[in-house]
Each structure stands twice: as structure tokens, then as C-alpha cells.
Amino acid sequence: xxxxxxxxxxxxxxxxxxxxxxxxxxxxxxxxxxxxxxxxxxxxxxxxxxxxxxxxxxxxxxxxxxxxxxxxxxxxxxxxxxxxxxxxxx
Numbered sequence: 001x002x003x004x005x006x007x008x009x010x011x012x013x014x015x016x017x018x019x020x021x022x023x024x025x026x027x028x029x030x031x032x033x034x035x036x037x038x039x040x041x042x043x044x045x046x047x048x049x050x051x052x053x054x055x056x057x058x059x060x061x062x063x064x065x066x067x068x069x070x071x072x073x074x075x076x077x078x079x080x081x082x083x084x085x086x087x088x089x090x
Contacts, residue, residue, distance in 0.1 A: 029055045040064045 030041050041048075041060060048060070066073070 029057055030060065033057060033060070037061050037064055 030038075030045070033041055037057070037060060053059070053063075065071075
């Protein structure tokens with residue numbers, strides 16, 4: 001038995017996403033970045049947004065500088081402990 005294909009019609013008003021006017025007018029906090037930070041954000045901005053990176057140019061510049069200089073100082077703020085009782089990390 002061959003199934004008949006049904007055409008789904010999307011109303012015109014639903015084809016284009018609409019945003020509140022305030023959202024359209026707000027400039028990006030990363031709009032005025034200078035090189036090399038601007039290139040870094042253009043290359044990795046989507047990744048940063050997906051992990052909910054704060055929209056702060058100063059934090060973006062700190063992140064870039066730490067990655068370029070190889071400063072991996074996370075162990076100064078937290079540590080991973082091996083929990084042998086539960087076979088897990090904490």
C-alpha cells in the first residue's frame with residue numbers, strides 16, 4: 001500500500017520569526033571588539049552562546065588571553081576528587 005503524501009501549508013505569518021522591536025535595536029555587546037578578539041568571537045561566538053557564556057567583552061578577552069598564553073588555572077578554583085566508594089568523580 002502506497003501512502004499518499006500530504007502537503008503541509010504554513011501560514012505566511014509563521015514563516016518569518018518575529019522579535020520584539022527592543023531586541024532588534026539592542027547592539028551586541030561584542031560589536032566594538034578590536035582584533036584579535038573580534039576574529040576569535042566571529043569564529044567561536046556560536047559555541048560560546050551555546051554554553052551560555054556571559055555576554056561580557058571583558059570575559060571574552062580574558063578567555064582569549066588565557067587560551068593563547070596557555071594559562072590553565074581552573075585548579076585554583078576547584079578540583080576533581082576521585083570517590084572510590086561510589087566509583088565516581090566529585
